[in-house]
Amino acid sequence: MRKSSLIISAALAAALPALAGQGVEVSHLGTDNTLVRVAGEGKYLILPIQENIDDAKINVIVDNEIVKTFYARLAKSKTDFTVPFDLTPYKGKRVELLVETPQGRENVREAKGDVCWKAMEISDSFDTTNREKYRPAYHHTPRYGWMNDPNGMFHKDGKWHLYYQHNPYGSKWQNMTWGHSVSSDLVNWEHLPIAVEPDGLGSIFSGSCAIDTEGTAGYGPGAVVAMYTSAGRSQVQSLAGSTDGGLTFDKYEGNPVLPLDSEARDPNMWWNPDTKEWTLILAHALDHEMLIFTSPDLKEWTLQSSFGKGIGAQDGVWECPDLFELPAPGGKGTKWVLICNINPGGPFGGSAAQYFIGDFDGKTFKADTDKNGNVPTKWMDYGKDHYATVSWSDAPAGRRVAIGWMSNWEYAAEVPTQQFRSANTLPREMKLFKGADGDIYLASVPVQELEALRGEVVAESGKATLGATPLKIEIPASTEGLYEITAQFDADKKGKVELTLGNSAGEEAVIVYDAATRTASFDRTRAGVSDFSQSFPAVTVAPTHEKTGRVELRVFVDRSSVEVFGNGGEFVMTNLVFPTEPYLNLSVSAPEGGAKLSGIKVYAVGAEALR
Ligand code: FRU
Numbered sequence: 001m002r003k004s005s006l007i008i009s010a011a012l013a014a015a016l017p018a019l020a021g022q023g024v025e026v027s028h029l030g031t032d033n034t035l036v037r038v039a040g041e042g043k044y045l046i047l048p049i050q051e052n053i054d055d056a057k058i059n060v061i062v063d064n065e066i067v068k069t070f071y072a073r074l075a076k077s078k079t080d081f082t083v084p085f086d087l088t089p090y091k092g093k094r095v096e097l098l099v100e101t102p103q104g105r106e107n108v109r110e111a112k113g114d115v116c117w118k119a120m121e122i123s124d125s126f127d128t129t130n131r132e133k134y135r136p137a138y139h140h141t142p143r144y145g146w147m148n149d150p151n152g153m154f155h156k157d158g159k160w161h162l163y164y165q166h167n168p169y170g171s172k173w174q175n176m177t178w179g180h181s182v183s184s185d186l187v188n189w190e191h192l193p194i195a196v197e198p199d200g201l202g203s204i205f206s207g208s209c210a211i212d213t214e215g216t217a218g219y220g221p222g223a224v225v226a227m228y229t230s231a232g233r234s235q236v237q238s239l240a241g242s243t244d245g246g247l248t249f250d251k252y253e254g255n256p257v258l259p260l261d262s263e264a265r266d267p268n269m270w271w272n273p274d275t276k277e278w279t280l281i282l283a284h285a286l287d288h289e290m291l292i293f294t295s296p297d298l299k300e301w302t303l304q305s306s307f308g309k310g311i312g313a314q315d316g317v318w319e320c321p322d323l324f325e326l327p328a329p330g331g332k333g334t335k336w337v338l339i340c341n342i343n344p345g346g347p348f349g350g351s352a353a354q355y356f357i358g359d360f361d362g363k364t365f366k367a368d369t370d371k372n373g374n375v376p377t378k379w380m381d382y383g384k385d386h387y388a389t390v391s392w393s394d395a396p397a398g399r400r401v402a403i404g405w406m407s408n409w410e411y412a413a414e415v416p417t418q419q420f421r422s423a424n425t426l427p428r429e430m431k432l433f434k435g436a437d438g439d440i441y442l443a444s445v446p447v448q449e450l451e452a453l454r455g456e457v458v459a460e461s462g463k464a465t466l467g468a469t470p471l472k473i474e475i476p477a478s479t480e481g482l483y484e485i486t487a488q489f490d491a492d493k494k495g496k497v498e499l500t501l502g503n504s505a506g507e508e509a510v511i512v513y514d515a516a517t518r519t520a521s522f523d524r525t526r527a528g529v530s531d532f533s534q535s536f537p538a539v540t541v542a543p544t545h546e547k548t549g550r551v552e553l554r555v556f557v558d559r560s561s562v563e564v565f566g567n568g569g570e571f572v573m574t575n576l577v578f579p580t581e582p583y584l585n586l587s588v589s590a591p592e593g594g595a596k597l598s599g600i601k602v603y604a605v606g607a608e609a610l611r
Contacts, residue, residue: 021046023122028108034117038095042122044084045097048115049170050075051418054102060085061096070198072169074099074116081419082119083144083169084126132417134560134578137482138453138605139406139423140189142179146171147422148412149320149388150403151206151266152178152195152226154246155395160186161246162403163195164424165206165388171421172413176203176231180246186401186427186449188611196240196249201256202232206320208268209246210393216271216278217241217298219250225298227280229265230256237267237282239298257299262287266320269298270393275362281338285317290340292323292365304363307338311367312377313354315345322390323360324400326442329434336360337430337442338367339380339402341388343409346379348540350410351387353380357432357440370439380444382542383522383574384408385561386425400430401447406561406574411533415560416578425574426450426556426563433570435545436518445569446554454484455606459586466497466595470587475602481582482605484556491515491549492594501557501583503528509562509577515549520566520573528579542571557583 020026023040038045055071067090072083087095105111128143135141140150145168152163159182166179178196181189196204207228215221219241226249230238236256240249258267262284269280272294280293280301289308293301308318322339338356346352355378358367367375380389381404389404404425407415412422428444435441459473466489475483481503491497494516502508509527513520524530525537544551544566556563559582564573588600 020117021119021121024120026117028112031105031108031111032101032103034099034101034111036097036099036120038087038122040122043086043088043124044122044126045087046082046121046123046126047072047085047169048075048079048082048119049073050078051080051171055174056102057100059098061098062090062093070169070175074101074114075119076114076116079115079119081171085169087122131419134417135420136423136558136560138187138610139426139558139561140181141423142166142420143191144420145169146173147179147405147420148173148407149206149405150424151320151388151390152209152228153390153392153403154209154211154224155392156211156224156245158184160184160392161209162189163209166194168194171418176205178204178228185452186447187453187609192247195246196226196228199230199251201230201236201238205229205231205235206266206388208390208393210270212241213271216296219243227267227269227298229267231265234259235263235265236260237264252299254299258282258293258301264291268321268323268390272362279362281321281323283318283321285319288314288318290318290321290338292363294363305365307365307367308340311375312340312356313342313345316342318342320388320390322402323365324391324430325360326400326430326432329432329440335432335440336365338365339389343387346384346408347382348384348538349535350384350408353386353389353404354378355380355442357442368440376439378441380442381572381574383540383572384538385576386574391430401427402430402444403427404574406576410535414532415576416529416532423561428569431569436547441545441570443569444565444572446556446565453605453609454603455609456604457601458483458604459602461597461600463599464597466588466590466597467593468589468591470500470589471597473586473588473600473602475584475586477582477584479584479604481579481584482558484554484603484605485586485600486603487553487588487600488598489551490596490598491551492590492592493549495590495592495594497551497595498589498591499553499555500587501562502585502587503579503581503583505580507579507581509583511553511555511564513544513551518544518546520544520564520571522562522564522573522575524575524577527577530578540573540575542566542573544571546570
């Protein structure tokens, strides 16, 4: 009797590992409750993910204590992709994941059938080889997982640091942490370990960084200081500091430093050398206003003013503010720019970045009015995919460089990618200019570093008179559809000039300049895959701010985006597109005739520019 039961349990024990992946032991404690024990050695526990199911809640237990909780869509019937759970912080300790799977299984027997248990494994490596057709070649993307807002950007010692809202455990919004990348040329990005992780106060929403030259916050002179929103039951503002140049942050023990009794987020702060205090602008999201505070040490904050009640686009929540000074057009002093991202309520639905031009005295922002005495609503970019745009702090040579999230909350989680979701826009230099109506506007100029991307001119045309019959320019397949187009033309007084990017599948993205309305538009209604969201097909329209009909375009085409910059960034449209084949047929026409093309060039993106 004894002997046989021993034999049976030995046989059972031998069968157990077969139910789980390599180096992993799985015990099903109940219908929706499973314990995963890390039994092998390795850097990562690889987690299989299925996109279209609900999140499981995962408590990470180390030596019997819960050290972390996160959510992941652990695969039930099929694995779409995998994500790594980093085991290195717990080396030599007993690690278990207590998984609460979503409701929906009848009993434990059914729960055992989930494919994730067998597919989990311990590994020393995680394969980040790109498997995605639509992953951009020269835009910043996370190697895997979800990304939304760029945030916390600062420049130090020749490096542009870029943090971003990141879910490391899946390709939909969840588990907000600060992912981290760094670049010395704003083109090539190196991926660094996660910089700020969720804690007892909540997940880590957007915020800002700056160099604390005077060491006011207690992290020493020259430390990188960060403020971010701790998003738990409430949204409150927290402080952290880094003494290793932004790789890791120590959270301030007195957090939160700025709790309010209403929803506020995305603190953006900087040191004011004149007043010797910190200034902070904070989105009072549901109140549709920005709050401005000052502080001597990033811990004690005094509310100075608010801006925005009843002003500008008010339809959505106000988020991700920025406030900075730029030389005024014509060399006359300076002006301040207040960026206010809103969602929804953008000009073409969903998210967009509006801005205000005005003056700031260190305490209060006062917006300029137009000739009718109103504060006009202005947009940084008239495409559908430009959101959460903010700028780098401490940039050299007085530069003000901004970058946006190249997506839209309307469909960001549904776009046809899986291993990763979302890219950032190309970085843009901020400049002010006077529009034809006499008002001051913000231009977004592609940063000069992007010229290094230009490889050979692979197609071109010299001067030509444009008419209804399109001028056809073939772009070699060797470009793989990655290129920059430059074009200059003079449109007839009331005429239109059309540039069409087409492919062999008959899909096309169409850019139209219309001299009659002084607008440019971008039509992606037939540009490729769009069935993932009814909000995706769109025609976006930008005012061009000129009176002459003379237009210079720079159009950046990557695997799933087109960014149109007109007249030195005086009008911009950033739009995602998902062509099934690369756009290799460019055609240019003036349907009503009479437009003069000065020249057009297509630069391949040089492989040597991309490291
Ligand atoms: C903007 C935003 C921010 C917030 C973050 C959360 O896209 O909603 O207001 O901090 O995303 O990920």
